[in-house]
Amino acid sequence: MANILVVDDEMGIRELLSEILGDEGHAITLAENAQQAREARAAGAPDLVLLDIWMPDTDGVTLLKEWQRDGLLTMPVIMMSGHATIDTAVEATRIGALNFLEKPIALQKLLKAVQQGLSRAQEVARAPSPPPRPSMPPPIVETMPASAPMYAPPPMPAPVNGARVGVVGHGETQGYTLSFDLPLREARDAFERMYFEHHLGREGGSMTRVAEKTGLERTHLYRKLKQLGVEPGKLGKRGG
Numbered sequence: 001m002a003n004i005l006v007v008d009d010e011m012g013i014r015e016l017l018s019e020i021l022g023d024e025g026h027a028i029t030l031a032e033n034a035q036q037a038r039e040a041r042a043a044g045a046p047d048l049v050l051l052d053i054w055m056p057d058t059d060g061v062t063l064l065k066e067w068q069r070d071g072l073l074t075m076p077v078i079m080m081s082g083h084a085t086i087d088t089a090v091e092a093t094r095i096g097a098l099n100f101l102e103k104p105i106a107l108q109k110l111l112k113a114v115q116q117g118l119s120r121a122q123e124v125a126r127a128p129s130p131p132p133r134p135s136m137p138p139p140i141v142e143t144m145p146a147s148a149p150m151y152a153p154p155p156m157p158a159p160v161n162g163a164r165v166g167v168v169g170h171g172e173t174q175g176y177t178l179s180f181d182l183p184l185r186e187a188r189d190a191f192e193r194m195y196f197e198h199h200l201g202r203e204g205g206s207m208t209r210v211a212e213k214t215g216l217e218r219t220h221l222y223r224k225l226k227q228l229g230v231e232p233g234k235l236g237k238r239g240g
Contacts, residue, residue: 002047002118005029007037007063008080009055013103017050020110034058041067045075048117051097053081053088061088064095076117080105090227094185099220109217116215193228205232 004026006017011032018028029046031037034057040046053060060079067073079092082103089100098120099113182190196210203209210232211218225232 001025001027003027003029003044004114005031005037005040005046005049007031007034007049007055007060008052009033010052013052013080017105017110020107021114024111024114026114034060034063037063038066041072045072047075047121048114049075049077050101050114051077051079053079053084053092061092061095064092064097068096076120078113078117086223086226090223093220093224094189094227099217100223112217189228192224193230196225196228196230200230200232207232 004021006014006021006028008014008017009032014030014032018030022028029040031040033055037049037051041049051060051064060081064073064077064079067077073096076098077096078099078101079089079097080101080103081088084100084102092100098117101109101113179187196214199210199213203213207218207221211221214221216224
Protein backbone atom coordinates (compact mmCIF):
# COMPACT_ATOMS: atom_id res chain seq x y z
CA MET A 1 0.00 0.00 0.00
CA ALA A 2 1.26 3.47 -0.90
CA ASN A 3 0.28 6.97 0.23
CA ILE A 4 -0.83 8.90 -2.88
CA LEU A 5 -1.70 12.61 -3.03
CA VAL A 6 -4.24 13.56 -5.73
CA VAL A 7 -4.36 17.27 -6.58
CA ASP A 8 -7.16 18.39 -8.94
CA ASP A 9 -9.71 21.19 -8.81
CA GLU A 10 -12.43 19.00 -10.38
CA MET A 11 -14.33 17.07 -7.72
CA GLY A 12 -15.34 14.35 -10.18
CA ILE A 13 -11.71 13.66 -11.13
CA ARG A 14 -10.64 13.55 -7.46
CA GLU A 15 -13.42 11.12 -6.56
CA LEU A 16 -12.76 8.91 -9.59
CA LEU A 17 -9.02 8.66 -8.96
CA SER A 18 -9.61 8.11 -5.26
CA GLU A 19 -12.01 5.24 -5.99
CA ILE A 20 -9.73 3.57 -8.56
CA LEU A 21 -6.53 3.84 -6.53
CA GLY A 22 -8.32 3.01 -3.29
CA ASP A 23 -9.53 -0.23 -4.88
CA GLU A 24 -5.87 -0.99 -5.62
CA GLY A 25 -5.17 -0.83 -1.89
CA HIS A 26 -3.58 2.63 -1.71
CA ALA A 27 -4.24 5.35 0.88
CA ILE A 28 -5.43 8.50 -0.89
CA THR A 29 -5.15 12.13 0.22
CA LEU A 30 -7.17 14.67 -1.81
CA ALA A 31 -6.40 18.34 -2.48
CA GLU A 32 -8.52 20.64 -4.61
CA ASN A 33 -5.95 23.41 -5.05
CA ALA A 34 -2.26 24.22 -4.66
CA GLN A 35 -2.61 25.52 -1.10
CA GLN A 36 -4.15 22.27 0.12
CA ALA A 37 -1.40 20.39 -1.74
CA ARG A 38 1.26 22.47 0.05
CA GLU A 39 -0.33 21.67 3.40
CA ALA A 40 -0.49 17.95 2.57
CA ARG A 41 3.17 17.96 1.51
CA ALA A 42 4.16 19.83 4.69
CA ALA A 43 2.49 17.09 6.74
CA GLY A 44 4.81 14.52 5.18
CA ALA A 45 6.10 13.39 1.79
CA PRO A 46 3.64 11.07 0.01
CA ASP A 47 4.90 8.10 -1.98
CA LEU A 48 3.47 9.59 -5.19
CA VAL A 49 1.64 12.73 -6.36
CA LEU A 50 -0.90 13.03 -9.18
CA LEU A 51 -0.88 16.76 -9.97
CA ASP A 52 -3.28 18.62 -12.28
CA ILE A 53 -1.69 21.38 -14.37
CA TRP A 54 -4.60 23.82 -14.70
CA MET A 55 -5.91 24.98 -11.31
CA PRO A 56 -7.51 28.31 -10.36
CA ASP A 57 -5.11 29.56 -7.67
CA THR A 58 -1.68 28.25 -8.65
CA ASP A 59 -1.10 26.00 -11.65
CA GLY A 60 0.56 22.62 -11.23
CA VAL A 61 3.78 23.56 -13.06
CA THR A 62 4.30 26.53 -10.73
CA LEU A 63 3.70 24.31 -7.69
CA LEU A 64 6.16 21.77 -9.09
CA LYS A 65 8.76 24.55 -9.43
CA GLU A 66 8.16 25.58 -5.80
CA TRP A 67 8.73 22.05 -4.55
CA GLN A 68 11.86 21.70 -6.67
CA ARG A 69 13.22 25.06 -5.50
CA ASP A 70 12.57 24.30 -1.82
CA GLY A 71 14.00 20.78 -1.92
CA LEU A 72 10.55 19.20 -1.45
CA LEU A 73 10.45 17.32 -4.75
CA THR A 74 11.52 14.09 -3.08
CA MET A 75 8.66 11.95 -4.44
CA PRO A 76 7.60 11.01 -7.99
CA VAL A 77 5.08 13.43 -9.51
CA ILE A 78 2.79 12.57 -12.42
CA MET A 79 1.24 15.57 -14.15
CA MET A 80 -2.35 15.50 -15.51
CA SER A 81 -4.15 17.78 -17.96
CA GLY A 82 -6.75 17.80 -20.69
CA HIS A 83 -5.55 21.03 -22.30
CA ALA A 84 -1.76 21.16 -21.85
CA THR A 85 0.50 21.60 -24.86
CA ILE A 86 3.57 19.49 -25.57
CA ASP A 87 5.74 22.44 -24.45
CA THR A 88 3.99 22.43 -21.08
CA ALA A 89 4.52 18.69 -20.67
CA VAL A 90 8.18 19.03 -21.65
CA GLU A 91 8.66 21.88 -19.17
CA ALA A 92 7.14 19.78 -16.38
CA THR A 93 9.48 16.86 -17.12
CA ARG A 94 12.47 19.23 -17.19
CA ILE A 95 11.55 20.47 -13.71
CA GLY A 96 11.31 16.93 -12.38
CA ALA A 97 7.91 15.40 -13.19
CA LEU A 98 8.16 11.68 -13.84
CA ASN A 99 5.32 11.34 -16.35
CA PHE A 100 2.38 13.10 -17.98
CA LEU A 101 -1.18 11.77 -18.35
CA GLU A 102 -3.66 13.33 -20.75
CA LYS A 103 -7.30 13.61 -19.68
CA PRO A 104 -9.58 11.76 -19.95
CA ILE A 105 -7.18 9.31 -18.35
CA ALA A 106 -7.43 5.70 -19.51
CA LEU A 107 -7.54 3.23 -16.62
CA GLN A 108 -4.64 1.08 -17.83
CA LYS A 109 -2.44 4.12 -18.48
CA LEU A 110 -3.20 5.43 -15.00
CA LEU A 111 -2.38 2.16 -13.27
CA LYS A 112 0.78 1.67 -15.34
CA ALA A 113 2.03 5.20 -14.63
CA VAL A 114 1.31 4.84 -10.90
CA GLN A 115 3.14 1.50 -10.77
CA GLN A 116 6.14 2.97 -12.59
CA GLY A 117 6.18 5.92 -10.20
CA LEU A 118 6.04 3.74 -7.10
CA SER A 119 8.73 1.44 -8.51
CA ARG A 120 10.96 4.47 -9.13
CA ALA A 121 10.40 5.64 -5.55
CA GLN A 122 11.38 2.21 -4.22
CA GLU A 123 14.53 2.19 -6.34
CA VAL A 124 15.57 5.56 -4.95
CA ALA A 125 14.83 4.42 -1.39
CA ARG A 126 16.93 1.26 -1.86
CA ALA A 127 19.87 3.07 -3.44
CA PRO A 128 22.91 2.70 -1.11
CA SER A 129 24.30 5.87 0.36
CA PRO A 130 27.94 6.61 -0.55
CA PRO A 131 30.47 5.47 2.06
CA PRO A 132 31.95 8.20 4.26
CA ARG A 133 35.25 9.62 3.13
CA PRO A 134 38.22 8.52 5.21
CA SER A 135 39.59 11.27 7.37
CA MET A 136 42.87 12.79 6.22
CA PRO A 137 45.81 11.97 8.53
CA PRO A 138 47.37 14.94 10.30
CA PRO A 139 50.68 16.27 8.94
CA ILE A 140 53.86 14.85 10.47
CA VAL A 141 56.10 17.65 11.68
CA GLU A 142 58.18 16.44 14.63
CA THR A 143 60.87 14.31 12.95
CA MET A 144 60.63 15.59 9.37
CA PRO A 145 63.65 17.52 8.03
CA ALA A 146 63.08 21.14 7.23
CA SER A 147 63.63 20.54 3.51
CA ALA A 148 61.06 17.76 3.27
CA PRO A 149 57.44 18.50 2.35
CA MET A 150 55.04 18.66 5.26
CA TYR A 151 52.43 16.32 3.76
CA ALA A 152 51.81 14.88 0.31
CA PRO A 153 48.09 14.08 -0.23
CA PRO A 154 47.25 10.94 -2.21
CA PRO A 155 46.42 11.43 -5.91
CA MET A 156 42.76 12.04 -6.70
CA PRO A 157 41.15 9.03 -8.41
CA ALA A 158 38.88 11.14 -10.60
CA PRO A 159 39.02 14.58 -12.30
CA VAL A 160 38.20 17.48 -10.01
CA ASN A 161 35.80 19.21 -12.41
CA GLY A 162 34.21 16.22 -14.08
CA ALA A 163 33.18 12.60 -13.90
CA ARG A 164 33.97 9.76 -16.26
CA VAL A 165 30.76 7.98 -17.22
CA GLY A 166 31.15 4.49 -18.67
CA VAL A 167 28.42 3.00 -20.87
CA VAL A 168 28.72 -0.74 -21.50
CA GLY A 169 27.24 -2.27 -24.64
CA HIS A 170 28.05 -4.39 -27.66
CA GLY A 171 30.98 -5.99 -25.86
CA GLU A 172 32.81 -2.74 -25.24
CA THR A 173 32.68 0.30 -23.00
CA GLN A 174 32.05 3.79 -24.31
CA GLY A 175 33.23 6.69 -22.18
CA TYR A 176 31.68 10.13 -21.78
CA THR A 177 32.90 13.01 -19.66
CA LEU A 178 30.30 14.89 -17.63
CA SER A 179 31.47 18.18 -16.16
CA PHE A 180 30.63 19.00 -12.54
CA ASP A 181 30.94 22.69 -13.43
CA LEU A 182 27.60 22.62 -15.28
CA PRO A 183 24.41 23.81 -13.56
CA LEU A 184 22.35 20.88 -12.24
CA ARG A 185 19.71 21.08 -14.95
CA GLU A 186 22.27 21.17 -17.77
CA ALA A 187 24.22 18.29 -16.23
CA ARG A 188 21.03 16.24 -15.96
CA ASP A 189 20.11 16.99 -19.59
CA ALA A 190 23.63 16.00 -20.70
CA PHE A 191 23.41 12.69 -18.87
CA GLU A 192 19.90 11.96 -20.21
CA ARG A 193 21.09 12.77 -23.74
CA MET A 194 23.96 10.27 -23.42
CA TYR A 195 21.58 7.73 -21.88
CA PHE A 196 19.03 7.87 -24.70
CA GLU A 197 21.67 8.05 -27.46
CA HIS A 198 23.23 4.89 -26.06
CA HIS A 199 19.94 2.97 -26.02
CA LEU A 200 18.85 4.26 -29.44
CA GLY A 201 22.15 3.19 -30.96
CA ARG A 202 22.00 -0.17 -29.25
CA GLU A 203 18.41 -0.84 -30.38
CA GLY A 204 18.94 0.36 -33.96
CA GLY A 205 16.70 3.39 -33.47
CA SER A 206 13.64 1.30 -32.51
CA MET A 207 11.42 3.54 -30.39
CA THR A 208 9.36 0.54 -29.24
CA ARG A 209 12.38 -1.32 -27.84
CA VAL A 210 13.88 1.84 -26.32
CA ALA A 211 10.55 2.60 -24.62
CA GLU A 212 10.56 -0.90 -23.13
CA LYS A 213 14.19 -0.62 -22.02
CA THR A 214 13.76 2.80 -20.38
CA GLY A 215 10.28 2.19 -18.93
CA LEU A 216 8.74 5.19 -20.72
CA GLU A 217 5.61 5.39 -22.81
CA ARG A 218 6.28 6.10 -26.50
CA THR A 219 4.55 9.49 -26.36
CA HIS A 220 6.59 10.57 -23.36
CA LEU A 221 9.75 9.19 -25.01
CA TYR A 222 9.14 11.21 -28.19
CA ARG A 223 8.65 14.36 -26.13
CA LYS A 224 11.78 13.68 -24.12
CA LEU A 225 13.95 13.12 -27.21
CA LYS A 226 12.58 16.27 -28.83
CA GLN A 227 13.35 18.23 -25.66
CA LEU A 228 16.93 16.90 -25.60
CA GLY A 229 17.52 17.40 -29.33
CA VAL A 230 18.14 13.69 -29.95
CA GLU A 231 17.32 12.41 -33.46
CA PRO A 232 16.43 8.67 -33.36
CA GLY A 233 16.77 8.19 -37.13
CA LYS A 234 20.42 9.26 -37.26
CA LEU A 235 21.33 7.20 -34.19
CA GLY A 236 19.55 4.15 -35.61
CA LYS A 237 21.63 4.35 -38.81
CA ARG A 238 24.80 4.82 -36.82
CA GLY A 239 23.97 1.92 -34.49
CA GLY A 240 23.17 -0.35 -37.43
